[in-house]
Amino acid sequence: MILAVVLGGLIGIEREWSNHAAGFRTHILVCLGSTTIMLLSAYGFSQFVNEANVRMDPARLAAQVISGIGFLGAGAILRNGNMIKGLTTAASVWVVAAIGLSVGAGFYTGAMVCTLLVLVSLFLLNKWEKHLMRNRRFHEVDIQIIDKPGSLGKIASVFGDHDVQIANLKMMPDDEQAGGSPAVLPSMHLHFSLKIKKQEHVISALEKIASMDMVLSLESQLVSGLRTGGSKESSVSM
Known part of the structure; x- marks a missing residue:
């Protein structure tokens, strides 16, 4: 859960620095919440494993996180005339949820690699995209x-x-x-x-x-x- 706070916070700092709707604390809470739900899904119902009519599926709650996080991302999307803002921030919130699920499932390497790639995409590729598309926008x-x-x-x-x-x-x-x-x-x-x-x-x-x-x-x-x-x-x- 501490690792989730760190990884989610790293992405949130970049969004906060760029003055976007979902910033530092939002990304931390999404990542931490996803991790907690994944831990609950994997270990929270262990006492029911030996029940005759109970079937355990650790991925069930995780699937609900992936689909349910959309309402939070939609709140970051703003439309002003023909201009739409917040799509990247909404996507970062969705990816942070995936990182939290990975941490909760014990897939630490995947979570850290994903965090690194997200930071590269948001920071470095953003600068490259602006330079490349400066004459086409x-x-x-x-x-x-x-x-x-x-x-x-x-x-x-x-x-x-x-x-x-x-x-x-x-x-x-x-x-x-x-x-x-x-x-x-x-x-x-x-x-x-x-x-x-x-x-x-x-x-x-x-x-x-x-x-x-x-x-x-x-x-x-x-x-x-x-x-x-x-x-x-x-x-x-x-």
Whole structure:
């Protein structure tokens, strides 16, 4: 059980360091709980072995852990528009449960090797993946603008001037402004999917767009703290 705390904590530290939903204590508790259930399944019913109508199956409780841990992983998955976050954290919680079951069953070598591979996947492969996919990922931007002729063209021109490619665009009319009061002028939500070549180009383009008078609000993962031209209370958020 102490080994389960150590192995689960190692994975949890990486998740905590990256500011994810399930962190240090969550991974420790999942790993420790899985180990305890495995120990219970293997040794907790030994007094019933000699009963005539009792059949022992040490894997039965373990199977319930593997299927039941999904509810905890689902709580770590968040959806924001077209972006889904938390899948890796949910997977790490599921793997930690498997590590705990391995420790409880006495499969220490497998548990430690699995922990090492998980840490390599979460830490080293994460950096390699970001480097490899830096020019192939799409960045999502939500912009609320005053719906008047030429507004969309001006925003598209800014992206073009900064060498930012628009992969997809969704336009949704809005009857209210960001503050909830009836709009004096009709407004519209624009959802851009941008293909990133250089991150600094996207940041520069968003800064220029945020300063435009017809822009009411702008939401992006790359930039925070910018004031939009159309509303003093709106800002670009992470």
